[in-house]
Structures are given as C-alpha cells and as structure tokens.
Amino acid sequence: xxxxxxxxxxxxxxxxxxxxxxxxxxxxxxxxxxxxxxxxxxxxxxxxxxxxxxxxxxxxxxxxxxxxxxxxxxxxxxxxxxxxxxxxxxxxxxxxxxxxxxxxxxxxxxxxxxxxxxxxxxxxxxxxxxxxxxxxxxxxxxxxxxxxxxxxxxxxxxxxxxxxxxxxxxxxxxxxxxxxxxxxxxxxxxxxxxxxxxxxxxxxxxxxxxxxxxxxxxxxxxxxxxxxxxxxxxxxxxxxxxxxxxxxxxxxxxxxxxxxxxxxxxxxxxxxxxxxxxxxxxxxxxxxxxxxxxxxxxxxxxxxxxxxxxxxxxxxxxxxxxxxxxxxxxxxxxxxxxxxxxxxxxxxxxxxxxxx
Numbered sequence: 001x002x003x004x005x006x007x008x009x010x011x012x013x014x015x016x017x018x019x020x021x022x023x024x025x026x027x028x029x030x031x032x033x034x035x036x037x038x039x040x041x042x043x044x045x046x047x048x049x050x051x052x053x054x055x056x057x058x059x060x061x062x063x064x065x066x067x068x069x070x071x072x073x074x075x076x077x078x079x080x081x082x083x084x085x086x087x088x089x090x091x092x093x094x095x096x097x098x099x100x101x102x103x104x105x106x107x108x109x110x111x112x113x114x115x116x117x118x119x120x121x122x123x124x125x126x127x128x129x130x131x132x133x134x135x136x137x138x139x140x141x142x143x144x145x146x147x148x149x150x151x152x153x154x155x156x157x158x159x160x161x162x163x164x165x166x167x168x169x170x171x172x173x174x175x176x177x178x179x180x181x182x183x184x185x186x187x188x189x190x191x192x193x194x195x196x197x198x199x200x201x202x203x204x205x206x207x208x209x210x211x212x213x214x215x216x217x218x219x220x221x222x223x224x225x226x227x228x229x230x231x232x233x234x235x236x237x238x239x240x241x242x243x244x245x246x247x248x249x250x251x252x253x254x255x256x257x258x259x260x261x262x263x264x265x266x267x268x269x270x271x272x273x274x275x276x277x278x279x280x281x282x283x284x285x286x287x288x289x290x291x292x293x294x295x296x297x298x299x300x301x302x303x304x305x306x307x308x309x310x311x312x313x314x315x316x317x318x319x320x321x322x323x324x325x326x327x328x329x330x331x332x333x334x335x336x337x338x339x340x341x342x343x344x345x346x347x348x349x350x351x352x353x354x355x356x
Contacts, residue, residue, distance in 0.1 A: 076225030076277030089194025097151025128297030262287035
C-alpha cells in the first residue's frame with residue numbers, strides 16, 4: 001500500500017488510538033509524554049554505522065527503548081533507511097495528533113506545542129462556520145480525522161526544521177554539533193516514511209499504536225525490498241568516499257547532502273546505490289500538505305518561534321532584523337534551504353533512481 005496516500009481513506013476510519021495518547025498527555029503518570037529522541041545510524045557503534053538484521057528490528061515502543069533496534073538498513077526501492085529516524089518521526093506524528101485532537105475538542109482558536117527541540121510552534125485555527133452547531137459526536141469524529149493529518153503535517157515540518165537547525169550547528173544532546181549528519185542522504189526519506197507509518201497506525205482500531213507500528217515497519221520494509229545486513233554494509237562501502245567518508249560520527253565527512261524535502265514536486269525520492277538492486281525503481285512518497293482542510297471547512301496557519309542559539313545565524317541568512325518575528329515554514333523554508341545550498345560546497349537534490 002502507498003502509505004502516504006492512506007490519508008485519502010482516513011475519513012472512513014475512526015482513529016481511537018488518539019484517545020490513548022490524549023489520556024497520556026492529560027495524566028500525571030508520565031513525566032515526559034513527548035516523543036523520545038532516537039540516535040541516527042551514524043551514532044551506531046564505536047566502529048561506525050550500525051546495520052541491524054532487518055528481520056529482527058524488535059518491537060516499537062513509544063514510551064521506552066526496551067526491545068527497539070536502531071541503525072541503517074538498505075532497501076531496493078527506498079535506498080538507505082535510518083530506523084531511528086523512522087521511529088522518531090512516527091512518534092512525533094502520534095504525539096502531535098494527540099495534541100491537535102485535544103485542542104480541537106476544546107475549540108481553541110490558537111494553541112502551541114514543543115516537540116524535542118526548544119522551538120515552540122504556534123497554530124492559528126479557523127473552524128467551520130457550523131462547528132458549534134454540530135453534535136459532540138460529530139465534532140469528535142471530525143477532530144479525529146483532522147488531527148491525524150495535521151499531526152503528520154506538523155511532524156514533517158518539525159523534522160525539516162530539525163535538519164535546518166542541525167545544519168546551523170544545533171545539538172539535540174547539547175554536547176556537540178549535529179552539522180555532520182544534517183540532510184544526510186537517508187534523512188528526509190526516512191523521516192517521511194515514519195510519518196506515513198504513523199497515519200496508518202493511528203487508524204488501526206484492531207491493535208495498539210506500538211503493535212501497529214511494529215508490524216508496519218516490518219511489512220513496509222519488505223515491500224520496499226529490504227536487503228540483508230551484509231548487503232547494506234556492501235552498499236555503504238560502495239558509496240564511501242563519494243557520498244560520505246569516515247567511520248564513527250565525529251570523523252564523518254558528509255560529501256553529498258540531500259535537500260529533497262518535496263518543495264519542487266511535492267514528493268521525496270530516495271537515493272539508490274548503483275548496482276545493488278539492478279533495475280530497481282525508486283519509490284517516491286508525497287509529502288503531507290494542507291489541502292484536506294478545505295473539505296472540512298478549517299483554515300490553519302503555523303509559525304515557529306526559534307529558541308535555539310542558532311537563531312541569530314538563521315535570521316541573519318533570512319535578513320530578518322526583528323528577532324521577535326516567527327518563522328513561517330511555507331514562506332521561509334524555501335529561502336533557508338536555498339541559502340544553505342549556497343553555503344554548501346557539495347550537495348544533490350536530483351530526482352532519479354540512482355545517485356552516483
């Protein structure tokens with residue numbers, strides 16, 4: 001199944017899983033209900049990237065890391081996929097769907113949230129004209145549907161923003177810059193896949209979110225033609241010196257950065273390693289957008305209040321002199337990415353089945 005097109009069918013499902021996340025957010029039982037930071041594959045091990053057995057990736061856990069496997073896998077039609085990015089992107093989507101559902105049910109015209117980074121996101125909502133006339137059951141059903149898709153949209157924006165922040169030197173751990181891995185060859189595709197998986201997991205009324213995610217990761221990787229760990233290592237060896245050089249994180253030099261976030265054609269296309277899967281065609285996925293809001297009668301605006309030390313560098317590149325201004329993704333992301341490309345000596349956002 002084309003998971004990112006699954007949103008077309010959300011209207012016929014009732015996403016009860018969101019209620020579980022709302023309960024977590026409203027309870028005092030968990031000190032940190034936000035999604036957990038997952039380390040990327042370049043942190044894999046002291047000797048370099050981790051390549052787990054794709055047949056034994058463990059059980060997905062929103063709340064704790066027990067049983068989860070992270071690392072890099074290689075697929076014939078999706079190229080390299082960072083499992084840590086997939087899991088974190090999915091959990092960002094689940095969390096933000098729950099936050100959105102709660103605020104929709106409270107009829108709030110504005111609300112804000114944080115995810116993992118210090119930045120705060122501000123949402124302004126216009127409700128349908130007849131919203132107050134609808135029954136509580138109808139409002140709940142519509143809120144379920146809208147919150148799943150808005151959650152995916154918010155998560156995807158937060159993930160692109162994370163890549164921007166790390167390119168400017170931000171550190172999620174507050175220890176060292178993550179510029180080394182910003183916009184690496186597998187990041188944006190892995191992130192998008194995670195948000196797509198979460199949409200379907202949140203609309204699975206037969207099992208819990210964690211169980212649904214576990215099955216979706218395994219099934220979807222098989223559909224993309226996942227290869228044994230030995231093949232993933234061989235693919236990584238083949239691109240070493242071309243896409244990147246070095247071993248463990250601190251010694252990595254990212255020679256090619258992938259800035260494909262769907263700005264040009266509305267989809268993200270993975271990079272395939274030449275010769276690993278002969279004749280394989282890259283599987284692109286559409287990025288979430290806001291077109292669905294019109295059919296429900298909603299309007300929405302999103303702004304980002306940067307609270308990171310890197311804010312001054314970003315505002316300088318955007319020529320925003322007023323530091324009280326907020327980042328508007330639809331307006332500022334294309335400009336920021338273009339400026340980052342101009343600062344970067346080597347990059348590629350080429351659309352094609354294989355990147356050499």
